[in-house]
Amino acid sequence: MPEKIDNNSVGLVTPEKFHCSEPISLSCGEVLPEFDIVYECYGTLNSNKSNALLICHALSGDHHVAGYHTWEDEKPGWWDRFIGPGKVFDTDRFFIVCCNNLGGCSGSTGPTTTNPINGNRYGPDFPLVTVSDWVESQARLADHLGIEAWLAVVGGSLGGMQAMQWSVDQPDRIKNAIVIAAAPKLTAQNIAFNEVARQAILTDPNFFEGRYYEHSVQPDRGLRLARMLGHITYLSDDSMAKKFGRDLRQGKINFDYGVEFEIERYLRYQGDQFVGRFDANSYLLITKVLDYYDPEGTEKCSLAEVFSRAKCDFLVVSFSTDWRFSPARSKKIIKALHDNGLNVSYGEVKSSQGHDSFLMTIPQYIEIIRSYMDKLAASL
């Protein structure tokens, strides 16, 4: 193991692929005749298969949540600081699974993969999916792995929505839902940001109605803008002020449209990095999964009624400066859970880092997760 790797890394990991040849009926009414789910596992499943955790990824994440694919990788998986021997999601105690969601672009069936019916890429013909569709596909993966019930389903942001939906769609197959920096549905403002991001992609001349693969181009300009805009909503006003302030890149203003302020450099860098690693059709699709998520609206009943089907225990975590999914949004979830007499632990973490906090090793946050996971480990 090279020196740069921390001692508690899961080390080298290899993604696996689950091919499901059973058709899946989607919320939109369409049916996928078969599909692939790419996933990674860390740790060891115990003999009675009671120590399995499912980690759900958010908008731009994937199945590669911890460790390295090669020792040359610049970065480990996206939640590496949380997963490994001795870490909060302790691979010495838990068997941890994370999959790339249906419609994603990291190997699971989605816009970039081949439609078995006609041999062409799905592209824009890939149907729009919902959080419930993801839960169903993840349940198929659980079947494949022989996991009857997850000890916990865990996720931040859109991942938290999946954890919530597991509790109501598959109440017998989840013991705990760990819902971090999430909301029971998007606000109009949340949808508005997604809409501007989508319009940036949809109006990019290289989008070609989603058939850009056939033109050997990508709507890079649009995807880059979408990502830049996303990053504004991931940080808090405070954290941006602390990180960048009004610092000038060259110590002075130049009276032109090059990079002048540090925040401009940061956003352009984030946008540039994203292009090339993510597919625009997948990005569009996943913003729609977010917008559509609204169990109350879907079921035409109150959130408390939605959760009347849930049986598991809950840990809900929010962050003080998260203006994308504020603590007030988490409290709506908690209220609905309490109305059903469910066991709920709640932690509101004081953090200056906005929505992105859920990816950070903030001591108070780590402590909340760790003590919850210790309790779960003790119950095994």
Place this chain on the structure above:
Amino acid sequence: MPEKIDNNSVGLVTPEKFHCSEPISLSCGEVLPEFDIVYECYGTLNSNKSNALLICHALSGDHHVAGYHTWEDEKPGWWDRFIGPGKVFDTDRFFIVCCNNLGGCSGSTGPTTTNPINGNRYGPDFPLVTVSDWVESQARLADHLGIEAWLAVVGGSLGGMQAMQWSVDQPDRIKNAIVIAAAPKLTAQNIAFNEVARQAILTDPNFFEGRYYEHSVQPDRGLRLARMLGHITYLSDDSMAKKFGRDLRQGKINFDYGVEFEIERYLRYQGDQFVGRFDANSYLLITKVLDYYDPEGTEKCSLAEVFSRAKCDFLVVSFSTDWRFSPARSKKIIKALHDNGLNVSYGEVKSSQGHDSFLMTIPQYIEIIRSYMDKLAASL
């Protein structure tokens, strides 16, 4: 006067043009050999020329602040509800002037006008200007109108920054500064939003490095995105929730990228309306005026030291849900004014409508302005 026109309208108005043949030295170091300023006036200048108000416009505003150019106009000027006989800026008592700022696109010299040196449109060669440059050009207009000192310089948002800058650049020519929904400088988050808007325009394939006029196209896609994004920051999360919520345009989700939510319709409409009425080079330039505004940074001293040159009285107004320029930002201004022993009135208006509140006739807001203006009228 047609029936649709309110009784307190200033009625039909005609813009005028002031040609300044004296060169103006800009903050960036460049010199404009001559320039035009388009402006409108309402009311009557009294004999001792002591009743003149200068209204300063914000990002997308112009000189047409009240009344109609023709009776067929769909809408009156952008602050018509505030300006007219008996209104808060009472044309029976005050002589009111508003000009299109240098670099704008409504007739004043800017990217869309002709460079007298080479006979071509300025386009991207028009120099980037600052709030101080605007103050200087407005002072030239005051000279032209024979106004030695404004009774008040008034503005919301970027307009408020002009009012502030008047107080320090021209302390002997301003009696009152009315600074509404403004800030002493942009935060990193404010700059970030401007940067995404700019990148949308700059990366539009129809931008042609600002020389799109020569190609008979406009970077409409980029300008539309910039405007959509702007509108998110003008409204509060609350006002969006109240106005649009998660209302579906057709009562159901369609699993496609057409308009599904009302907020999407609103943003697309706002974007579409803006394209065609505004110039992309001017938009870029004015976002830079905003980003650059930072008297502390420019003068390398504290805000209190900046305001040590000010002599006028101040009315500062902020709005409770304005997250673009929050009340906390106004209080920074007030602190610096108080440190100099200046007379400051402050009103924090309870409003759900975010930054856009400054354009609305909110009773508490109207009352604050009216009582201040009554005091000024009494002093005449």
